[in-house]
Amino acid sequence: MKPLLETPLLTLGExxxxxxxxxxRETNTIGDRPHxxxxxxxxLIEQEGRPPVxxxxxHAILYNAQQLYRRGLRTEVGDDAVFVALPPESLxxxxxxxxxxxxxxxxxxxxxxxxxxxxxxxxxxxVRYLHVPHPDPLxxxxxxxxxxxxxxxxxxxxxxxxxxxxxxxxxxxAEAAKAELAADPGxxxxxEQLGRLLHTSAFHLARVFRAETGFSLHGFRRTLRVRAGxxxxxxxxxxxxxxxxxxxxxxxxxxxxxFRNEFGVAPSxxxxxxxxxxxxEAAVRG
Numbered sequence: 194m195k196p197l198l199e200t201p202l203l204t205l206g207e208x209x210x211x212x213x214x215x216x217x218r219e220t221n222t223i224g225d226r227p228h229x230x231x232x233x234x235x236x237l238i239e240q241e242g243r244p245p246v247x248x249x250x251x252h253a254i255l256y257n258a259q260q261l262y263r264r265g266l267r268t269e270v271g272d273d274a275v276f277v278a279l280p281p282e283s284l285x286x287x288x289x290x291x292x293x294x295x296x297x298x299x300x301x302x303x304x305x306x307x308x309x310x311x312x313x314x315x316x317x318x319x320v321r322y323l324h325v326p327h328p329d330p331l332x333x334x335x336x337x338x339x340x341x342x343x344x345x346x347x348x349x350x351x352x353x354x355x356x357x358x359x360x361x362x363x364x365x366x367a368e369a370a371k372a373e374l375a376a377d378p379g380x381x382x383x384x385e386q387l388g389r390l391l392h393t394s395a396f397h398l399a400r401v402f403r404a405e406t407g408f409s410l411h412g413f414r415r416t417l418r419v420r421a422g423x424x425x426x427x428x429x430x431x432x433x434x435x436x437x438x439x440x441x442x443x444x445x446x447x448x449x450x451x452f453r454n455e456f457g458v459a460p461s462x463x464x465x466x467x468x469x470x471x472x473x474e475a476a477v478r479g
């Protein structure tokens with residue numbers, strides 16, 4: 194765990210847990226503060242008392258203070274995420290400011306929520322900004338606060354009307370589809386093929402997945418592809434075509450178009466460290 198910003202309002206940092214760490218074989222506790230976590234990799238998270246959730250870059254994972262949980266390894270990278278830890282007393286003012294995922298008992302009411310394009314770009318740029326020399330703490334804290342409020346306030350938790358076995362079956366089907374798509378986002382896969390892999394009809398799968406996750410199947414895979422590209426821009430600085438093809442895009446221009454549609458900026462702008470502050474200020478204005 195590496196804190197990058199620590200203030201009375203919040204702590205923001207990066208967390209990495211390699212595959213060989215003992216934490217994969219143990220029950221973990223999140224600690225004495227609620228957390229909002231933005232995964233960079235795919236990890237199975239099972240919070241005590243809640244169904245398991247496949248954590249991917251498409252969602253934020255939410256933890257109440259002292260939450261017990263277990264991790265399930267899904268990639269050779271392990272667990273790699275950005276976290277925001279909040280003092281428990283901050284939940285009440287967050288709810289008053291519009292955080293609908295905080296209830297009247299000042300607890301987070303869900304284990305996860307969709308992380309939309311603004312939230313994902315904001316957390317990425319904020320971490321990049323905190324690595325530059327002499328970041329402005331006021332700008333960074335404002336951006337982190339905006340990130341938390343946006344995630345807890347603008348994202349509705351997908352719900353379906355089914356109860357009991359039907360509700361559980363739908364949740365499990367959506368999680369299985371997430372796992373198939375996240376295992377290799379660059380893979381070319383039709384809706385019919387995905388339905389056969391999951392032993393269900395294509396139409397039923399598409400309907401259930403949207404109801405449970407807030408994404409279409411295609412939209413979820415595209416989101417994973419583009420966000421993987423965002424995280425890997427710096428390491429593929431000289432060969433964006435190879436990166437685009439590896440992620441499943443047909444060309445450099447196809448990747449750039451989807452990237453701009455997702456984040457509102459070109460890959461070259463995000464790759465340029467000299468533009469990070471301007472990007473962060475723009476993201477905060479939102």
